[in-house]
Amino acid sequence: MASSQILLFQTTEPQNVRKRLLRFREAFLRLGSNYEFAIVSYSPRARTEVRTVVLDNVKMDHYxxxxxxxxxxxxxxxxxxxxxKLIPGNCDLITLLFRKxxxxxxxxxxxxxxxxxxxxxxxxxSDLSTRxxxxxxxxxxxxxxxxxxxSMLRSPAGNIRPADTWLVFLTFFRISGEALDTIDRYYRDGWSGHSENMWATILKHAGMQVVDFGGDGRYVADEDRNKHYYGLPNxxxxxxxxxxxxxxxxxAGRRKNVLWHPIKQPKVWVRQNGKRLLSIAKWKIAKLGLTSAGKKQPASKV
Known part of the structure; x- marks a missing residue:
């Protein structure tokens, strides 16, 4: 019997990413009759519910x-x-809530x-569905x-070190229901941390398989190296x-058949790049020991 699968498109503003959303939906549903699609989001001021969203005459569930x-x-x-707060490190709770x-x-x-x-x-x-x-x-x-x-890392025994853990990027992924139940059980037992640190650590601790599907990292299989995204080795x-x-x-960049992230709407791009440049400038000023007027701060007297 074919397994039942669903693609969750995570967004708070479906209309703003309509074309991309519908493209992923159409591509996923073409995989077979046992493949389904839904929109998911977290809203701190909303009551939990399932709404109906209509985009280009296509009806979809929005959890x-x-x-x-x-x-x-x-x-x-x-x-x-x-x-x-969803950020930092709690975006994984949306997927766990959907599993429940x-x-x-x-x-x-x-x-x-x-x-x-x-x-x-x-x-x-289609390629990843066979993996x-x-x-x-x-x-x-x-x-x-x-x-x-x-520093967010926590375990029930309190003896786990960062060097004993794993990291994985979770903006696009596939996870089994059994793996989600395992993560839920570990969280109920007191494990805690940033999702990018927790998921791979918990699953490997439980003897489950975590696969890097591309890039140029140390744990990428030869047949997947730089296949679905490209990066720098280690x-x-x-x-x-x-x-x-x-x-x-x-x-998205010009290189074909590659995943890209983050791709932002123009107004978001301007805002986030501005914040990033300001953050970099503040970091450099602090590192150089400069005041806002551009002068070095005097050494403190003992």
Whole structure:
């Protein structure tokens, strides 16, 4: 019997990414009658519900999860801080909530609304649909102390070190229902941390298979090397290349058959690039020991 699968398109504004959303939907549904599609999002001020969205005369379910849904999870550490914030590191709770709301799928695919593909999306999904693995994702790497969110790491025994963990990028991935149940169980047992650190760590700890489907990292199979996205070899999870976080684009690059991230709407591109440039400028000023007037701060007297 063919497995039942669903693609979850994660966005708060379906109309703003209409073309991309419909392209992923059409490509996924072409895989077979057992493939389904839904929109998912988290809204702190909304009540959890399923709405109907109509785009270009196509009706779709939109699962909206609010604070009331987060409160049902019962995790002692993960996402327990109030007020709850999705960022940093809690975007994975949307997929876990959907699993609880719809348990009748064997595989769950997730794509964020700022992911694009410079080719036929159907070919990408068709190729990955034949792959084995409990989690298919990108940029699989070992954890390390200097990673930005390593301080969020928690385990019941309290003895897990960043160097004993794994990292994986979760803007486009496929995960089995069994793997989601495993992550849910670990979170209920007190494991906690940034989702990019938790998922691969938990699944490998549980003896499950995590597959990097492309790029140029250490754990990419030869047949997948730079196949679905390109990157730099062993870049310490900086995620350089076509499918990362640092290079914010308005359009996918020219290289064909490659995943790209993040691809932002023009007004978002302007705003986020402005914030990034300001952040870099502040970091450089602090590093050089300069004041806002451009003068070096005097050394403190002892």
């Amino acid at each position: 909206i999860f609010g604070q009331d849904a987060i409160d049902t999870l019962g995790y002692p550490s993960k996402g327990a801080a109030r007020p709850f 709301a719809a348990r009748n799928y064997d595989q769950y695919w997730v794509v964020e609304d700022d992911v694009d593909y410079s080719g036929d999306v159907h070919n990408l999904l 084995q693995g409990d989690l298919l994702a990108s940029h699989l790497a070992h954890g390390y102390d200097g990673w930005a969110y390593s 870049d310490g999870f900086h995620k350089n290349g076509s499918f990362g976080t640092m290079n914010i684009r308005m359009f």
